[in-house]
Amino acid sequence: MSDGQYLYAARHAINETCPSLYYTTGDDNFPNGQLIASERLDDSDSWEDVPIHHILVMDTQDSPELIAL
Numbered sequence: 001m002s003d004g005q006y007l008y009a010a011r012h013a014i015n016e017t018c019p020s021l022y023y024t025t026g027d028d029n030f031p032n033g034q035l036i037a038s039e040r041l042d043d044s045d046s047w048e049d050v051p052i053h054h055i056l057v058m059d060t061q062d063s064p065e066l067i068a069l
Contacts, residue, residue, distance in 0.1 A: 007058045009036045011050040012069055021050040023064060034058050 001008045011021040023036045026046045036056065040047040050056050050066065057065040 005059055007034070007036065009050065009056045010069075011056070012053050018052045021056070022047045023050060023056055023058065024048065025064060034060070034064070
């Protein structure tokens with residue numbers, strides 16, 4: 001979800017296995033890009049796992065922020 005400035009993504013589940021969620025801000029295939037995906041798009045070490053029960057907040061001015069639910 002986005003409000004035009006920030007991009008928000010949640011990794012959360014209730015009574016189910018929590019699906020995977022990854023993000024990257026430094027993949028060589030996407031210079032200056034910030035990506036969120038359910039699976040890594042390549043074998044690059046730049047992909048980070050969003051921890052279970054966390055919200056990821058991204059914007060172009062700051063480093064990604066992870067907030068525990």
